[in-house]
Amino acid sequence: MSEPYSSPSSDVMIQFDRVVKKFGDHVVLRELDFSVKPGEFVTLIGPSGSGKTTILRLLMTLETADDGTIQVGGEYLSHMERGGKLVPADERHLRNQRKRIGMVFQQFNLFPNMKVLQNVTEAPVRALGLSKAEAEQRARELLEMVGLSDKIDAHPMQLSGGQQQRVAIARALAMRPQVLLLDEVTSALDPELVAGVLAVLKEIARTTDITFLCVTHEMQFAQDVSDRVMMFDQGQVIEDAPPEQLFTQPAHERTRSFLHAVIDRAV
């Protein structure tokens, strides 16, 4: 990249700087700018197919941007500085960046070949170098927090969707991330299982200083936990406000019609 870039600052946890993402000719992110402060809970809303998942996947380094830069905790995510220039990051740099970021997926993605406890201990042992005893101790605490102490020896296949998602949350937390990405984590669940998962997330948001970037259609949940809500459409953030303001008096017509559609669907 030839343009000068802004110097990383430490009062910003996530910083998108003119990020462009295309799939073929289809431009999903158009010079997207936004930032999230440390400890903030930010919810992303927007129409289906608008690119919310893409934003989270870029942060998890599951996709690479076509242009622009992303910084997390003041460090470039998918770029490295080489002789005053930014070059694409190598695997080692990416692995260092991923240490600080966790993600919970819509489809849980627990490892079926590992029992519940091992799902939570495997990564801390492999990637953080924790001893097995330390990792197990921590996994037991986390599984107790998500209310699954009695499922430690179960296979993921033997759990309900809601239980699987709570294990997935414990598994992500076991890596002690600074940033946690949540992509429609209750969308695949039966309605009666949603509340349990949301309660766990609320508790984590309240008791930790983790920075959250959350995509959800659970508007009540978003209103309860978010510091800010960003309405995202056509590759740009079109409205960014505290939840009480965005949900009650949206400034943009598109936000208003989107909220109408979502709330109509809910009743």
Added chain:
Amino acid sequence: MSSGLMSYVWEGLGNTLLLTVFGALLGLVFAFIAGLGRSSERTWVRGIAMVYTEIFRGFPSLVLLFALIFIVPTFGYQLNPLFAGILALALNIGAYAAEVVRGAVKAVPPGQIEAAIALNFTPWQRLRKVVLPQAVVAMIPPFTNNLIELLKATSLVSLVYISDLTFSAQLIRASTGETALVFFGLLVGYGVIALFFTAIMKLLERMAARSLGRTVPSGLFGRKEVAA
């Protein structure tokens, strides 16, 4: 049958089992190298693996065996005939089984690999801890077919005077003249060995399914997997 003829049977059985087991083990090595090679991100690795599978799937095992036994010596090596048999069978079955490995690896849901990346596994750990343990479960039923194909193909080695079960049957037939009875017995023999290997594979399949928290209904011919 005299004890002299029985000793032919035991020698033949031993060599047939030896060819099948070692052919399968060596074939498994070829299958994993080529199958994972075909799943590689590097073009040249994929290329080599593809050339191997395409070429060796096309060769009849018998021609390959003749080549190893009659062509290789012109380069100054003399292969042990039994080893040449194992190698020819393994190269051939490995090329088929490589496709099984590739298909099973490809069938692991992308979400599994993405979760492993999100948890900061290295590429090797993703393969070793997440992809392979799941893929292997899917490989076992088609591997059973490969193994039975291999068992049947071992009879070809009798044509290069390796004393496998078929070769022994020819000797017994020549010395007794009981052609119909001997070949009938030979069919029964291969059938029993095939059932034996199928039962072992079935056991492996159930163990593998259990590692994913699934169960396979018991019975030799139970195929369908159900949730526990």
